Amino acid sequence: MKDKTGSMISSKQLIFVIIGAQFGLGVFSLPRVVSEYAGKDAWIAVILSAIIPIISLYLIERLGKRMPDQNFIQMTTALFGKYIGSFLIILFIAYVIAFESLVVRIYAEVTKLYLLPKTPLTVVLLMYIFTIIYIGSKGARVLGRINEFMFYLLLLSFMFLLLPLGQSDYTNLLPVGESGLKGIAQGAFTSAYYFAGTEILLVFYTLVNKKEEVMKAGLTAIGIVTALFCAMVIIGELVFGTYGLQKIIWPGLVLLKVAQIPVIERLEFIFLFVWLGTGARPTINMGFAASLSLSQLLRIDEQKYHIYSLVFVGLGIFILALLPHDVLAAFKLAEYAGYGFFVMGVGYPLLYHLAAFWRGGVRMYV
Amino acid sequence: MKIRPRKTPPTADARDRSIKNIPDTKLPVALSEKMQLLKPYIEKNYDIITHSFYLEGNPRLEAVAVYINQVIDIEILNLHILKPLMLNCDREDLLTSGSHTLIETIYKTSITASRIAKIANLSSLVQTIFDGITILMFDGLDDVLAIDIHGGKSRNIDVPPAEQTMRGSREGFIERVDVNIALIRRRLRDPNLVVEKTLVGRRTRTEVAILYIDDIADPQIVQKVKDRINQMDIDGIVASGYVEQFIEDDPSSLFPQVYSSERPDKLVPYLLEGRVVIIVDNTPLALAVPALFVQFLQAPEDYYERTLFSSYIRLMRYVAWIVAVSLPASYIALLSYQPELLPYDLLISFSKARVAVPFPVVVEALIMEIIIQLVIEAGLRLPQQIGQTVGVVSGIILGQAAITAKLASPIVILIISVSVICTYALPASSLVLSTRIIRLPMMMLAASFGLFGLSFGAIIFLTHLVSLESMGVPYFSPLAPTRFSDLKDTFIRTFMWKMNKRPVSIPSHNPQRQGNTGEEND
Amino acid sequence: MFRRCVLLILLGIQLVMLAGCWDYRDVNRIDFPLAAAYDLHEVGLRALRDEANQEQLIDLAVILPNLAQNATLKFRIEKTTGVTVGNARGQKPYTSTGTYSPGATGIIIVGEDLAGTGLNNIFQALFRGALSPSIQNFAISEGRGDGILEAPVEDYLSMADYLKGILQKSERRGFIPATTLHNFEVWQGPGKNPIMPLIKQKNKKAEVTGTAIFKKDRMIGKANLTETRSLMLLRGIKATGNVAFTIKRNGIILDRGSVDASNKRKVKVERNGDDINFLIIVMLEGNLIEHQFGKLFTENENLQQMIESQIASDVKKDCYKFISKMQQEYRIDCIDISKYAVARWGKELEDKVDQEFIENVNIEVEVKMKLKNTGELT
DSSP states (O other): OOOOOHHOOOOHHHHHHHHHHHHHHHHHHHHHHHHHHHHGGHHHHHHHHHHHHHHHHHHHHHHHHSSOOOOHHHHHHHHHHHHHHHHHHHHHHHHHHHHHHHHHHHHHHHHHHTTTSSSHHHHHHHHHHHHHHHHHHHHHHHHHHHHHHHHHHHHHHHHGGGGGGGOGGGGOOSSSTTTTTHHHHHHHHHHHHHHTTTGGGHGGGBSSSSSSGGGHHHHHHHHHHHHHHHHHHHHHHHHHHHHHHHSSSSSHHHHHHOOOOOOOOOOHHHHHHHHHHHHHHHHHHHHHHHHHOOOOOOOTOHHHHHHHHHHHHHHHHHHHOSSSSSHHHHHHHHHHHHHHHHIIIIIIIHHHHHHHHHOOGGGGGO | OOOOOSSOOSOOOOHHHTTTTSSOBOOSSSSHHHHHHHHEEEEEOTTEEEEEEEESSSSSSSEEEEEEEEOOHHHHIIIIIIIHHHOOOHHHHHHHHOOOHHHHHHHHSSSSOOOOEEBBHHHHHHHHHHHTTTEETTTTSEEEEEEEOOOOOOOOOOSSSSSOSSSSOOOOSSSOHHHHHHHHHHHHHHTEEEEEEEEOTTOOEEEEEEEEETBBBBBHHHHHHHHHHHHHOOOOSSHHHHHHHOOOOOOTTTTSSSEESHHHHHHHHHHHHTOOEEEEEEEEEEEEEEOOOOGGOTTHHHSSSSSHHHHHHHHHHHHHHHHHHHHHHHHHHHHHHHHGGGGHHHHHHHHHHHHSSOOOHHHHHHHHHOOOOOOHHHHHHHHHHHHHHHHIIIEEEIHHHHTTTTTSSSHHHHHHHHHHHHTTSSOOOOHHHHHHHHHHHHHHHHHHHHHHHHHHHHHHHHHHHHHHTTTTTTTTTTTTTTGGGGGTTTSSSSOOGGGOOOSSSBBBOOOBOOOOOOOOOO | HHHHHHHHHHHHHHHHTTTOOTTTTOOOGGEEEEEEEEEOTTTSSSSSSTTTTOOOOOEEEEEEEEHHHOSSEEEEEEEEESSHHHHHHHHHHOOOOOOEEEGGGOOEEEEEHHHTTOOOTTTHHHHHOSSTTTTTEEEEEOHHHHHHHSSOSSSSSHHHHEEEEEETTTTTTOOOOOHEEEEETTTTSSSSOOOEEEEEEEEEEEEEEEEEEEEEEEEEEOOOHHHHHHHHHHTOOOOOOEEEEEEETTTTTEEEEEEEEEEEEEEEEEEEEEEEEEEEEEEEOOOEEEESSSTTTTTTTHHHHHHHHHHHHHHHHHHHHHHHHHHIIOOOOOSHHHHHHHHHHTTHTTTTTTSSSSSSSSEEEEEEEEEEESSSSO
């Protein structure tokens, strides 16, 4: 790295970057999606699904440890050669753009539904993209700090979700283990999509100043996200029951409509107010990762011209986000994007390990 | 990171550049020749006084004193320099033993003139005269004496008008840099307190003192401050605000990145925390860097009053800041985009109040906001008595008239007044200014996108705050990056005896502040 | 510098977009309904629609506050008719100036006839609209709903205020169930059925007359006030209300009085092959308000116990009466106990719990009464 101070983040900030990349608007639809398969045992499915990001984390961390001085781009070209390597990286960037465009689209749909029903989609999207570019342009260190601050803000706003617990019914969670292994496994598989964002470590590994703490930071991040997901699913189940959850697109948001507290009549608006920050984080982080890879791939000066690759990524996200016909189509596509996470989060590191094995032999593993 | 590009590379002292059109000739021995050389530089100036006199002896030695009227202490000159020289000095000794004896003599015979230097060339002679230093020239001696007897009239040490406290010292800085340094020295008798002076401004040649505690302050920050001050290539500065604008990290930011205060008792704790204090001559405001955002919401009373009360007040200030920035914007957003969010009865009373107002909520709020800003501005410039009248007139009559004229609803006047009051509840005047500005874009965003716009504005400002740095120190710490150990002195102020470590947000190389354990030793 | 320029250009694009203000609504041009009433269309009521003879039309009546300072009436009632709820709202522009904002409504009254046809399909608009909260209070009116809104009120700002006072958090004031939109939705899960308070216009005033019993979203019966009390005790809705007692021994009235009691319940379920036995333990706790004839507590140590057991047995009797009515007349589980069986035996019961389940189970009731406080007198 050229600018050691400007773009390094601490391992503590890595926790928040990973959390930020994983924890987005998805948490609101998670209870519905998981309980569709796992029913009352959705929370078990969510806990089980954390295995996949942990595998991903482990693979990437091993990979990084093997080539600690090389960033994602250098590593790829070293292992696969210039042409295949470039292809793999472009595929990664394309995946991020495609995936995040869906996140952005769903986010814009929620904004339109709750806050600005008549405002054109393009305007909401542009404001969103502007936020991404603006934050991205400040560099990795600021990104780390923003993520850190947002995380505490998020925890604070998550407290609101505890309010509807007064309406809960514990029988909604019983009996445990009813959906059987198949249901839970299916639920866990679906819920694993929501951990997409772990692959950001591919890019961020070189930016962390204490490499030996990466594993710990990653595990902490995944642990926190799993706990928050789990809490969300359990609260959703308690208040709505499996039956009620299936009827609502974003049970997480409707939860807030249920709570009755004086003075502030409508909690969901307050929550959405904080949400632009917290909900935009996955796109901000992933968009930054993609644009950083792009500028590294093109070998342009990261300090000076990073903004151009950011704008490029932002525009890509913007255009792709306009494509889905409506929010349900976006959800459908998001399912495919979920497979993308498996490819990028697990498939890529595996592929790299194989290539390294083939190139360097067993020696490198010692 | 964004660091303002500095066009001029760091060069040697600014002093060298400023006097380059005066020839560097060596001064001649004869007094008349000296005067001849000096004449073109001082003859046009009425306020430069040349005072010829004779030293005792046979024949008497002719000498000339050159000084600027009212800049030096004429009493000292007459009593302690001229009088002894004229009466007690032996000419023969002077000529034989040279200027050395002369200095000895003045040292021994005068009490106050303690700083004496010899000058040998013309350029520095001219400069010294204009620096306000008394010059003594003797016939037959090539050395010229420069005696620093600054004096003249200046303001007495007074209560700082803009930052008054209930408890704590009543002393505020004045315009004299020496006095200001002394005010700090008196409070901080540490031998490690370093006071460095440089001159800034090619023509004004203003004295700038840099203060820091050697074994606490981070040398990198000290060096950075010195570099940035030395890089200032300007013909003149008249206030510390000039220096502030030259050394801050992001000049186009809305937020102040240099802390300024007129209270010495505010700056001493900052020195102890490892900050660098900059005192500029002719300004009663000293600067402290690196500054943190939270620092602008803290007042010295926080440390003078008892913990619980000051924590409460400090929390209120955070509330005040948030209200000041976002209350009018929230009102606009809620009323014109998300009225359903308000409690029903409140909503009905709001909308009943503005039935008669023909404008949209934004226009109504903007009219009031602009009027109030102008009232504040008008009150500032007027003499105190009239200023108060303007305040009262605008407060009562204008508000009432606006309601009657159906320009604004009572609610909007309430909202704007509350936000203005909250603005002035902030302890630092530089944050007050930025708060007054931030309110406007927030209102515009709220008017265009409702709560979403507010959220958008908040995140943009947050990003900006987080990305700011003051002397390379993250401006928004200890909030982001979060330093948990500093949070005990951020929103609240814990017990004095619990703050054993210096804040981590300000780099320092001596983290231990005090040794109290909070346990009683019996 | 160039970086900043790009940012500025982007900002400029944003600013151009700013000019839209697409969602701006003047708060004075929005109608915020205080309360709404939905009814089946009554022939002869003014129908704005030309195709007024559709198979089913819905009447919507709303109370709107009058904002103008010199308006003589504080509120007005607007009525429209449409094929559905949303459609009825959609007819507003023809008769009313403001934009209708359904989100503000706090009280929704549904006519008896409409409730009998099933509410889920009709109330899609309430569930679907992102702007409407889930905490609107529901009530069923005996007779037409709009009649209740039109009832004259002098001592309240409007009927809506009165209804709000009577319906919101009503279980804290008496044995009156409070049902919100959220409750109505969630109580349609497997083994659950909603209930709603029943109100009626009587003597030019609206008053609570009991409970409407629902089978899923369709109203199938009514319970009077005594039954409502048993229903709430059995259903375990935590409420506080007055319970009277009369102690008789051999035909002689020994004592009479009342207690303010709060309730809790516990449900135990056992299974013996296909027989399922429920045991509902109703726990009452209360303060004695009065007792008229009895001796002082200090003199008669049994008195407290007598009162407690009297109330327990009275309540128990009522509960059994209600259970038998439920099992024979309503034939649905309106006391919310099937869920415990489902929670125990899961999928096996879940599918059949809504079909002839409650009729064939055995329900035992146990009532425990405890007087916590007997007041200032001895």
